[in-house]
Amino acid sequence: MTAATTATAAAMRPSALRREVPAGRRAGWWGMVLFLVTDLALFAALLAAYFYLRFVTSEQWPPGDISEPKLLKAWIMTGLLLGSSVPLVFADLGIKKGSRARLLAGGILTVLLGLAFLYVQYREFTEKLREFSPSTNAYGSAFFTITGFHGLHVIAGVLALSFVLLAAATGRITRSHHALVRIVALYWHTVGAVWVVIFASLYLAAQL
Amino acid sequence: MTATAERLGLRAAPWLLWFGVVGSGIAWSLHTLVNWGLAETVCRSGHDAVLGVPLRPLLGVFVGVFLTVSVASTLVAWRAWRSLDTGTAGDGGVDGDDLAALRQQRAAVMALVGFGSGLLFSTMILFGGIAVLVLPACAGSSGVVSS
Numbered sequence: 524m525t526a527a528t529t530a531t532a533a534a535m536r537p538s539a540l541r542r543e544v545p546a547g548r549r550a551g552w553w554g555m556v557l558f559l560v561t562d563l564a565l566f567a568a569l570l571a572a573y574f575y576l577r578f579v580t581s582e583q584w585p586p587g588d589i590s591e592p593k594l595l596k597a598w599i600m601t602g603l604l605l606g607s608s609v610p611l612v613f614a615d616l617g618i619k620k621g622s623r624a625r626l627l628a629g630g631i632l633t634v635l636l637g638l639a640f641l642y643v644q645y646r647e648f649t650e651k652l653r654e655f656s657p658s659t660n661a662y663g664s665a666f667f668t669i670t671g672f673h674g675l676h677v678i679a680g681v682l683a684l685s686f687v688l689l690a691a692a693t694g695r696i697t698r699s700h701h702a703l704v705r706i707v708a709l710y711w712h713t714v715g716a717v718w719v720v721i722f723a724s725l726y727l728a729a730q731l
Numbered sequence: 732m733t734a735t736a737e738r739l740g741l742r743a744a745p746w747l748l749w750f751g752v753v754g755s756g757i758a759w760s761l762h763t764l765v766n767w768g769l770a771e772t773v774c775r776s777g778h779d780a781v782l783g784v785p786l787r788p789l790l791g792v793f794v795g796v797f798l799t800v801s802v803a804s805t806l807v808a809w810r811a812w813r814s815l816d817t818g819t820a821g822d823g824g825v826d827g828d829d830l831a832a833l834r835q836q837r838a839a840v841m842a843l844v845g846f847g848s849g850l851l852f853s854t855m856i857l858f859g860g861i862a863v864l865v866l867p868a869c870a871g872s873s874g875v876v877s878s
């Protein structure tokens with residue numbers, strides 16, 4: 524019997540196949556994974572629509588009199604959102620070790636960085652709206668829809684994190700009951716990762 | 732050697748199950764993205780070749796690659812389902828163990844869903860491939876529009 528046959532036979536054994544991977548996750552965590560999969564599909568559809576518009580537009584991109592997106596604010600937003608994941612990891616690891624202080628400190632810092640992101644996005648929108656609006660052309664519609672939809676996700680994340688902080692402050696999140704932190708953190712990290720793709724697509728790729 | 736291969740197989744088993752469940756769906760998604768994106772971009776630029784390679788055979792190769800992955804995923808799902816559906820106590824079966832029985836049923840349902848969706852996705856990739864062989868590569872390219 525060859526090594527490959529042995530490995531295949533072992534892999535197809537019911538006792539091996541029924542092992543849970545990743546193991547020990549709660550139903551809420553799996554629920555969040557499923558939600559994020561559908562959410563990512565929606566972002567993928569929006570970005571596909573954006574690139575389709577770009578490819579079928581004969582003139583320069585962005586079209587009309589719209590200038591190329593400036594990168595400074597977008598870089599700051601990227602730094603804020605990616606940076607906000609670090610204290611959240613710190614908070615998550617902290618409560619696993621039973622440190623509520625670490626959870627609160629990390630959570631508060633994450634919320635503050637999320638709010639800072641939203642403020643810079645508000646300034647970005649104010650500036651853009653002087654130049655074009657969602658009804659100016661297809662580019663305007665796509666830009667505001669994608670970034671606005673992502674902004675709504677950040678708002679939802681800030682609200683969810685605030686709820687976690689409230690629960691932690693009132694002692695409802697402990698070392699043995701901290702699944703909520705991990706679930707909200709999964710959402711937050713995904714929202715950060717999606718922003719990187721949006722930044723690359725709408726800001727960096729528009730310079731090409 | 733045999734012990735190492737067996738250990739490797741045991742470790743790979745749950746990931747193989749995941750490959751059987753989502754592999755064909757991912758293959759179809761990538762097939763749609765790559766083939767559509769490539770055809771649209773190349774045709775839009777007024778060419779019918781990429782770096783000197785004609786577009787049609789290139790799309791055909793991509794169809795072949797993604798179809799192979801999708802069919803492999805479907806076969807893995809089918810084998811896993813057959814194994815889980817007929818598992819007995821002798822091969823690590825479920826007799827007398829409620830939790831193990833529940834886990835085996837869960838894995839069997841996952842494998843069955845993977846098998847069913849694998850058939851569907853493989854068919855979709857296959858028909859996409861037939862379209863590539865039958866129709867000119869740039870026939871479906873949409874017209875240029877201005878803003």
